[in-house]
Amino acid sequence: MRAVAGRPKLFDEYAVIERAQRVFWRLGYAAASTEELLAAMGIGKGSFYLAFPGGKKELFVKTVHQFHQATFQQLAQRVAASAQPLEEVKDYFRRIATAAPDAHEKGCYLGNTVVEMSVLDPALQQESGRLLLQLEGLFFTVIQQAQASGQLTNPTDARLLARHLLTLWNGLSITRRLYPDNAQLHELIDLQLAVLH
Amino acid sequence: MRAVAGRPKLFDEYAVIERAQRVFWRLGYAAASTEELLAAMGIGKGSFYLAFPGGKKELFVKTVHQFHQATFQQLAQRVAASAQPLEEVKDYFRRIATAAPDAHEKGCYLGNTVVEMSVLDPALQQESGRLLLQLEGLFFTVIQQAQASGQLTNPTDARLLARHLLTLWNGLSITRRLYPDNAQLHELIDLQLAVLH
DNA sequence: GCCAATTTGTACCGATTAGTACACAATTTA
DNA sequence: TAAATTGTGTACTAATCGGTACAAATTGGC
Numbered sequence: 001m002r003a004v005a006g007r008p009k010l011f012d013e014y015a016v017i018e019r020a021q022r023v024f025w026r027l028g029y030a031a032a033s034t035e036e037l038l039a040a041m042g043i044g045k046g047s048f049y050l051a052f053p054g055g056k057k058e059l060f061v062k063t064v065h066q067f068h069q070a071t072f073q074q075l076a077q078r079v080a081a082s083a084q085p086l087e088e089v090k091d092y093f094r095r096i097a098t099a100a101p102d103a104h105e106k107g108c109y110l111g112n113t114v115v116e117m118s119v120l121d122p123a124l125q126q127e128s129g130r131l132l133l134q135l136e137g138l139f140f141t142v143i144q145q146a147q148a149s150g151q152l153t154n155p156t157d158a159r160l161l162a163r164h165l166l167t168l169w170n171g172l173s174i175t176r177r178l179y180p181d182n183a184q185l186h187e188l189i190d191l192q193l194a195v196l197h
Numbered sequence: 198m199r200a201v202a203g204r205p206k207l208f209d210e211y212a213v214i215e216r217a218q219r220v221f222w223r224l225g226y227a228a229a230s231t232e233e234l235l236a237a238m239g240i241g242k243g244s245f246y247l248a249f250p251g252g253k254k255e256l257f258v259k260t261v262h263q264f265h266q267a268t269f270q271q272l273a274q275r276v277a278a279s280a281q282p283l284e285e286v287k288d289y290f291r292r293i294a295t296a297a298p299d300a301h302e303k304g305c306y307l308g309n310t311v312v313e314m315s316v317l318d319p320a321l322q323q324e325s326g327r328l329l330l331q332l333e334g335l336f337f338t339v340i341q342q343a344q345a346s347g348q349l350t351n352p353t354d355a356r357l358l359a360r361h362l363l364t365l366w367n368g369l370s371i372t373r374r375l376y377p378d379n380a381q382l383h384e385l386i387d388l389q390l391a392v393l394h
Numbered sequence: 395g396c397c398a399a400t401t402t403g404t405a406c407c408g409a410t411t412a413g414t415a416c417a418c419a420a421t422t423t424a
Numbered sequence: 425t426a427a428a429t430t431g432t433g434t435a436c437t438a439a440t441c442g443g444t445a446c447a448a449a450t451t452g453g454c
Contacts (some may be wrong), residue, residue: 006430007420027316030227034412045413047430055413105315111371118302118374119224129375154323156388163372163385171368174308175360177315178326181204191353191392203400205449231442242443243402274433 018030018040021063025109028116065110086146090193097186108173136166168192213238218260222306225313226257264306265328283343287390294383305370333363365389
């Protein structure tokens with residue numbers, strides 16, 4: 001790539017978005033002030049509004065997509081690489097019960113966005129919902145394959161089971177805030193995964 | 198009650214809190230401006246800050262408690278009056294799939310509060326969580342009785358089943374925003390209630 | 395009718411916030 | 425080295441918001 005005239009950027013955009021995402025996850029969209037975001041990102045207003053002309057909202061949208069990209073791809077790769085994809089999905093849930101306490105308090109980034117953007121920005125809410133449904137789509141594929149291969153004997157419609165998993169995911173994102181206890185969460189998750197036998 | 202000197206209130210506090218609650222439910226706490234709240238309540242700033250010295254936050258806390266009082270009591274009474282309490286609980290969930298589309302968009306008032314108040318006011322978040330756990334407590338009592346009477350044959354620990362129901366409730370409060378379709382919601386709810394057999 | 399008590403409407407305020415303007419700095423190209 | 429281009433830091437702004445001050449209004453008690 002040919003070098004372009006002009007002063008070079010002093011920051012890496014990906015890293016900066018990731019740092020902003022951590023602030024948004026902790027505080028939500030509205031409560032995260034640009035001041036605190038800039039402090040976490042380590043850049044000034046000049047650089048910020050040049051890199052993100054849409055301001056705070058553009059930044060947030062980019063954190064949502066970058067977050068989804070990272071987490072979804074990670075699960076998709078685990079699933080693709082495994083001989084027992086369904087077990088990978090189960091582990092994806094079981095891992096919730098091994099998280100640090102402060103992780104429980106934050107819930108699910110996409111779920112939080114669906115809740116908060118309900119009125120603030122319906123288009124973005126729908127977009128976050130679409131990303132959650134993409135997760136459901138992955139569950140669906142795995143379940144369907146597991147049924148075809150006989151690894152999953154439960155004959156319930158795969159679409160319905162996938163929807164069950166997404167609802168479980170969303171439910172846990174709230175319930176886990178109420179139970180700080182990982183042992184209790186583990187029991188709960190196992191109970192709800194029992195249908196995948 | 199002996200009449201006290203002074204100009205009488207022109208509004209009913211219960212009704213005013215209920216109208217404010219509808220605004221909060223639609224917009225969330227932060228996005229609901231006092232201006233819009235006052236317009237919905239039909240009172241002026243003078244009356245407002247006299248009746249609610251704590252301002253917006255006190256008003257919100259009162260909407261949360263009044264809402265919980267109304268909805269929880271209603272379910273508790275249905276359960277107490279029924280010969281098959283467990284069926285009442287199931288209907289409580291099934292009724293979600295008969296709600297109007299705009300009801301789906303708003304989710305659960307207490308669940309939304311748990312999400313939004315995570316950082317804005319941890320004490321209030323905890324309080325809302327406590328109220329949700331009170332709902333779980335009701336589920337627990339009903340399940341325990343149903344197991345004792347033989348109406349529920351599933352031997353799983355009642356505490357765990359109750360927690361499952363609360364997680365289902367919380368999950369639906371987000372998932373229902375993603376599926377506008379009541380028929381699909383009905384299928385989903387039935388699947389998740391199947392464990393109560 | 396007059397006073398004390400209470401409620402109501404309105405004008406105002408201080409703080410915060412997202413965003414803009416613009417001068418200055420750093421780099422490439424010619 | 426000079427010009428063009430791009431990035432950075434800072435001072436400023438316009439708007440919004442929750443909350444306060446206070447005078448006017450309405451009632452009961454005497």
